[in-house]
Amino acid sequence: DTGVSQNPRHKITKRGQNVTFRCDPISEHNRLYWYRQTLGQGPEFLTYFQNEAQLEKSRLLSDRFSAERPKGSFSTLEIQRTEQGDSAMYLCASSSRTGALNEQFFGPGTRLTVL
């Protein structure tokens, strides 16, 4: 298994455009998380999926953001009408429910720059 993958690795867009990122978790991991990391800060939780169900969304996730995980495998994060404040690294992590504490494995991230 090659770990968590994210595409694209970099995205540059103009303000007002829509963007979509993809995350492929480690196969058979049923839990998937999205985080956002701005420059000089630690990652901040955005949303959580268990299988295909989106069970929690952070207040950081405005109504311009939507995430899906159809069939409980890969996930997409879409940002509509991007703003310059959306510029950040978007991280995906996955874990499996195997015990009391489940390590999250992180992907390399998608760096978004909004001009």
Add this chain to the structure above:
Amino acid sequence: GNSVTQMEGPVTLSEEAFLTINCTYTATGYPSLFWYVQYPGEGLQLLLKATKADDKGSNKGFEATYRKETTSFHLEKGSVQVSDSAVYFCALMINNFGNEKLTFGTGTRLTIIP
């Protein structure tokens, strides 16, 4: 709410120096504690963890002890190497009905000079 406060960086040390990166936390409930490391150009990797008070997590020569009385989880290494240069994040997690979301500190950039 939950939060993590880390020592401000950047930190620059000479090879073989002793390292301490301070981390304190505030949590509603009983958290598990983690240190993650981000090497240049790579994703976050779990370095070590501790799940209950007085537990010591260790990996690659790094150690951290879960101190409930001081709400701290300081990272230490006795002799750092150039390859330890990275950004280090302290984090906590409280399992909320299966949601194990992590709350991170701001990160500490460590540079080791030969």
